[in-house]
Amino acid sequence: MRPAWVSLERTTTAARTTPSPQDSTAEPDEPTPPASSAAALFDQAESHPRPGRRPGRLRRRLTGALIVLLALAATFGAGALAIDALGLLDPRTEPTAAAPTPNPSVHTPTKPAIVVPDYTGFDPAHVIDDDVFFDSSSMTLEEVTAFIDRVNKGCTPGDDGTPCLSEAVFTTEDYEPGPGCAGGYTGVEGETAAQVIVNVATSCGVSPRVLLTLIQKEQSLLTASGESLSAHDYEAAAGYDCPDGGTCDPEHAGFFRQVYGAAAQFQRYHQDPQAYEVIAGETATLGYAPTAACGTGEVTPLNQATAGLYNYTPYLLNDAAWDGGDACTTWGTLNFYGYYRTWFGDPTPSTAD
Numbered sequence: 131m132r133p134a135w136v137s138l139e140r141t142t143t144a145a146r147t148t149p150s151p152q153d154s155t156a157e158p159d160e161p162t163p164p165a166s167s168a169a170a171l172f173d174q175a176e177s178h179p180r181p182g183r184r185p186g187r188l189r190r191r192l193t194g195a196l197i198v199l200l201a202l203a204a205t206f207g208a209g210a211l212a213i214d215a216l217g218l219l220d221p222r223t224e225p226t227a228a229a230p231t232p233n234p235s236v237h238t239p240t241k242p243a244i245v246v247p248d249y250t251g252f253d254p255a256h257v258i259d260d261d262v263f264f265d266s267s268s269m270t271l272e273e274v275t276a277f278i279d280r281v282n283k284g285c286t287p288g289d290d291g292t293p294c295l296s297e298a299v300f301t302t303e304d305y306e307p308g309p310g311c312a313g314g315y316t317g318v319e320g321e322t323a324a325q326v327i328v329n330v331a332t333s334c335g336v337s338p339r340v341l342l343t344l345i346q347k348e349q350s351l352l353t354a355s356g357e358s359l360s361a362h363d364y365e366a367a368a369g370y371d372c373p374d375g376g377t378c379d380p381e382h383a384g385f386f387r388q389v390y391g392a393a394a395q396f397q398r399y400h401q402d403p404q405a406y407e408v409i410a411g412e413t414a415t416l417g418y419a420p421t422a423a424c425g426t427g428e429v430t431p432l433n434q435a436t437a438g439l440y441n442y443t444p445y446l447l448n449d450a451a452w453d454g455g456d457a458c459t460t461w462g463t464l465n466f467y468g469y470y471r472t473w474f475g476d477p478t479p480s481t482a483d
Contacts, residue, residue: 207439
């Protein structure tokens, strides 16, 4: 039976190296005044000459001015027709049926970019170095905040109103220092996800990178958006005390309690390894999935951090995973490795050539 503290998995698929114009109708131009109107104006001016001017001279000057005006009107009319042919003249253009007026109230949903896990170099016996896993100073608050904002960019609230990770705030609680988290915790109202992660990492001695990877592996919280984001994702954020096929223990439900509880548990594995089923350096028999019919396999973790991951999620990766997976494939440990490597680089630098 799976221990109560084991995480909730999300099944995905994986390959061997990757996991899975606008038409418009313009109004006509203003018409050029007819010649009869211009002639009437001319006749009126001729019948009432200004004193001191001879009628002949006035006629010649008015004739020249009239010619200039008519030339300008003709030029403007031709140019306007040319511009109108391009659809540029009249700002009162009406939309056609083929090009409806955009409705600014209609919002096109967006979502964060897909994160593709990098499985290069995965070794089930050595998933992550101890020094990497327990490096609580691997990221500052500013760095974690920027990371969440970048990966969560494009997120829209869940259909039930659940806020995106980059916008969510939490009321945290007081915890006395104890096994797992020597620093305890001082609760406040309105902490961001980044603040919770950094403060828990500092208190419990676990890398913020590990905690970010964990909440993605368990509930895809960094990329969940719209219909794929719900209140449950926060209730079971880290999969802590969430048995397969069951519900999370209400005592440990909620983003803060999940992250704190998970970090404390990983430290307990580290501080008292003999009290748990999977021990570094010893061969352990684990199932491929919660269903007993899927069978079992063996693994000998080479270090404590890897052993802790198998205690937290006690399933092995079966051979079918590299061909897309089957009903007995569980992706937890592989996805932890893949997400970490995609975001932060090789989680096992000690093995680099």
